[in-house]
Amino acid sequence: MAESPRDWFASTDSAGDWMAVDGPDHDIVVTTRIRLARNVAGFPFRARLDAAKARAVESHLAERLKKLELAADQAYLRLADLSSLETELLFERHCISKDLARELDGPRAVFFSRRKNLSVMVNEEDHLRLQVLGPGRSPEALLEQLCDLDARIGAQVAYATHPRFGHLTSCPTNVGTGLRISVMLHLPALVWSKEIEKVFDAAGKMKLAVRGYHGEGTSYVGDFFQVSNQVTLGKSVDRLLADVTKVLPKLVDWERDVRRGVRKEKTRTLEDRIWRAYGVLRHARRMTSTEAIELLSSVRLGVCLGLLPQLPLRLVNELLVLSQPAHVQLLAGRELDDDSRDLARADYLRKRLAETG
């Protein structure tokens, strides 16, 4: 069944599949994303890439990437050939970055397989950004998958490298390995208890960055945070991965401890907050995407604590994606202005939650 990528856009079946619904810490560790930054030798970086050269980079890479046999469902898409809604759908499914979707101009493209959750962005901040996305805590397997992809692209494309500095990148914060491991965590209890600031400090001391739902430069909403490595130079990819993964159990335990404490000492407050969020999602007539994510975050916590047994976690994860602007329009089957979107979102959430009783 060779579906075109547009079938994938048109369907909402697997929109939330990159989030974890099982595994040891799936209640807290939502998803892992790993990326590699690469540039093509002989071309200037993006800051000095004129229009003609940007086109040359894109066609140089298009030709080589299309030759790879990555997966049966692989596709190479130029952003210029997509509607802005389709581009946003790719962004909301974390298939492409916010920068590629919204901030950058010129000839950009993405080569991806949604079944393998692999994507290669062309003309992002670097000529190439390879990324793999997977639910929860399976970073070793994901890294292996990504390094394999890197080797296969590296056999076709001459990367810009340096004998001392390794892989050269537009921004010196990525030089060396070009590796960024980002683990998305759901930390509602730490936010409620205001201990999240301590997480930022602790992460900083461990050379890790904490960022928002969509990564670098994005707001943090719904108590979702991405923890990622800061250092990319001077250590092997395996050691960089270990630096991130060794911190995860600590953060998970921390969130669990606070959850336990809140549950024991502020049972009523907690229950009220979760049921109130559920009530609003179940009955509201107008809702922004930010409000939806905030409420779904509380409901997600309720599901993980067993307070809302009728709701499957898979549905909550799915609704987190489907309540975002482009997906609301996809579900409506047409473009909507802000206000109509907020109405359509509330309608959809009401309907889906009513189905579960």
Add this chain to the structure above:
Amino acid sequence: MTEFCQRCQTEAAKVHVTEIDKDGGKVLLHLCEGCAKGHGLPASTPPTVLAVFKELVDKASTVSRTRDRQCPECGITFAEFKAKGRFGCAHDYDAFLARVVPLLERVHGASEHLGPGDAVAAAAVPDPSATASGAAPAAPAPVLPPPARKSAADQAAQELKRLRRELVRVVKSEAYEEAARLRDRIQALEKDLAKGFEVDG
């Protein structure tokens, strides 16, 4: 270790601020102390060892800042790089070597791709012979020197590394005279290295 300030992109971010953006979403800002002050926030901490060290390193590089050299390949100046935080081409890492090295030390705590214990993972950098066939027309295949060969430049780089570690140590112990002496040696060595790279092309 150090995250860049999201405002100026050049200083280390020391202050974490939560702000409400125009859409009503919360934004977490990582700012340096200077930008945090400009943001109407108190600086979080008294000057740290790192800040003092940075000041010394900055002073050390002011001498080479007398004229703002351009990258011969893409024409970018270091000031332009600093303003945007992005290099113009792969050559910039060598063109501004004397300033790139301390920058990388500050950001990554290292200025070499892999340490001695990481030889196995060197596979992360592709073997140039494997990429030769698919190389871009204008691209000289990246040449990685065989690890066994130790050039004078490598030795100088090693020495530079040692001196920088030493500098961190003496700054911590507040031995500022010793620090100044080390700074001068580092500076001289960096100049030599930069020159060497220019001659080598």
